[in-house]
Amino acid sequence: MLNSYLNRYFSQTIVDRILEKKNVINKEDIITLLSTKNPSKKNKIFNEACRIKEKYVSNKIYLRGLIEFSNICQKNCLYCGIRSGNKSIYRYELSDKEIIKLAIIAWQNKYGSIIIQSGERSDKYFIYRIDRLLKEIKKNTNYEIGITLCCGEQTEETYRRWFESGAHRYLLRIETSNKNLYNKIHPNDEVHSYNRRIKALSNIKKTGYQTGTGVMIGLPFQTLNDLANDLLFIKEFDIDMVGMGPYIEHKNTPLFKYKRLLMSNEERFNLTLLMIAILRIIMKDINIAATTALQTINIIGREKGIKAGANVIMPNITPTKYRNRYLLYDNKPYLDENNSKYKNYLYTQIETNGNGIAYGEWGDPKHYFNRIELQL
Numbered sequence: 495m496l497n498s499y500l501n502r503y504f505s506q507t508i509v510d511r512i513l514e515k516k517n518v519i520n521k522e523d524i525i526t527l528l529s530t531k532n533p534s535k536k537n538k539i540f541n542e543a544c545r546i547k548e549k550y551v552s553n554k555i556y557l558r559g560l561i562e563f564s565n566i567c568q569k570n571c572l573y574c575g576i577r578s579g580n581k582s583i584y585r586y587e588l589s590d591k592e593i594i595k596l597a598i599i600a601w602q603n604k605y606g607s608i609i610i611q612s613g614e615r616s617d618k619y620f621i622y623r624i625d626r627l628l629k630e631i632k633k634n635t636n637y638e639i640g641i642t643l644c645c646g647e648q649t650e651e652t653y654r655r656w657f658e659s660g661a662h663r664y665l666l667r668i669e670t671s672n673k674n675l676y677n678k679i680h681p682n683d684e685v686h687s688y689n690r691r692i693k694a695l696s697n698i699k700k701t702g703y704q705t706g707t708g709v710m711i712g713l714p715f716q717t718l719n720d721l722a723n724d725l726l727f728i729k730e731f732d733i734d735m736v737g738m739g740p741y742i743e744h745k746n747t748p749l750f751k752y753k754r755l756l757m758s759n760e761e762r763f764n765l766t767l768l769m770i771a772i773l774r775i776i777m778k779d780i781n782i783a784a785t786t787a788l789q790t791i792n793i794i795g796r797e798k799g800i801k802a803g804a805n806v807i808m809p810n811i812t813p814t815k816y817r818n819r820y821l822l823y824d825n826k827p828y829l830d831e832n833n834s835k836y837k838n839y840l841y842t843q844i845e846t847n848g849n850g851i852a853y854g855e856w857g858d859p860k861h862y863f864n865r866i867e868l869q870l
């Protein structure tokens with residue numbers, strides 16, 4: 495008995511042993527998993543993440559039609575291509591008519607949900623406009639389309655107003671859980687404060703939204719210890735949905751000067767896949783998106799994200815004429831994801847990998863209902 499135990503112990507790699515620990519994976523374990531370079535060991539981690547995905551949330555891939563409705567932003571994050579300080583881009587806003595039309599297209603194409611994303615603004619015109627749009631979108635889609643908002647930090651009152659008007663998910667990335675690093679990649683003032691970000695995320699959750707966050711992976715000065723803490727932050731905060739992607743430099747931003755400190759694109763890509771897989775292992779029933787930034791580094795990046803444990807993709811349905819103005823980072827793809835040839839290609843890729851597209855379903859994160867039930 496002891497012999498067979500010892501044999502098994504010594505034939506296992508450290509990755510095997512960590513994966514067997516299941517619910518008690520700690521920070522050191524996460525760092526070890528994040529350091530995995532060997533392809534067959536990495537595959538073990540991805541396979542375990544996919545096994546968990548299948549068991550706890552199924553193999554369905556949920557679609558969110560992404561509408562980048564305006565690049566006007568009052569903030570100045572040091573990494574972002576549409577920061578207010580970048581004077582070399584044209585600012586745009588889609589009209590109400592355009593946005594409602596896109597929502598109807600998403601609904602007719604059975605996307606299930608849309609994400610409305612923009613730069614951050616806190617003026618009344620913006621707040622009331624979103625409010626009006628939410629109601630109009632619901633009305634024009636027979637109250638069937640799910641709506642996620644990703645419009646930055648707002649007051650508790652605004653979050654409540656938008657929730658009552660029809661948004662039921664909100665995505666606000668914390669970007670990094672390391673406060674010092676957060677301060678390094680943002681201007682040093684009150685509107686760009688880490689505490690304000692965390693407070694906003696708490697208010698989103700308190701309002702009743704399915705709450706989403708995420709981080710950038712491969713930022714200058716970021717360590718594996720930081721990334722492990724990011725995953726633990728997400729778990730501790732009991733987040734329902736996560737969108738994490740590689741940091742990709744943009745040449746018209748202050749952070750670009752640290753380009754020489756960055757990992758290669760391939761390393762950032764691989765690290766992102768490992769972050770997705772480990773997150774799936776430690777938070778089984780949440781929704782995890784395979785993001786556009788993954789696709790920027792590798793044309794089939796999102797498919798690889800799904801194979802690492804993600805279960806959501808966000809096809810960009812913003813009209814192509816606006817795409818070159820919503821460049822958060824360099825080389826962001828321009829693909830028209832409403833183009834049926836491309837759509838068929840993407841969906842076939844996903845389906846041949848044993849996952850099925852969930853057409854016409856909201857695809858709410860199971861975690862949200864599980865945590866609400868626990869609170870009752």
Ligand code: SAH
Nearest residue numbers: 573574612613614646667740741742822823
């Ligand atoms: N203004 C809103 C939403 C739009 S920005 C907000 O900031 O929450 C959406 C996300 O894009 C940000 O949270 C950030 O994580 C990501 N992003 C911005 N610049 C990026 C870059 N250079 N590389 C990778 N992701 C970036």
Ligand code: SF4
Nearest residue numbers: 567569571574577613
């Ligand atoms: Fe604005 Fe968001 Fe970019 Fe920051 S990350 S500059 S808030 S669009």
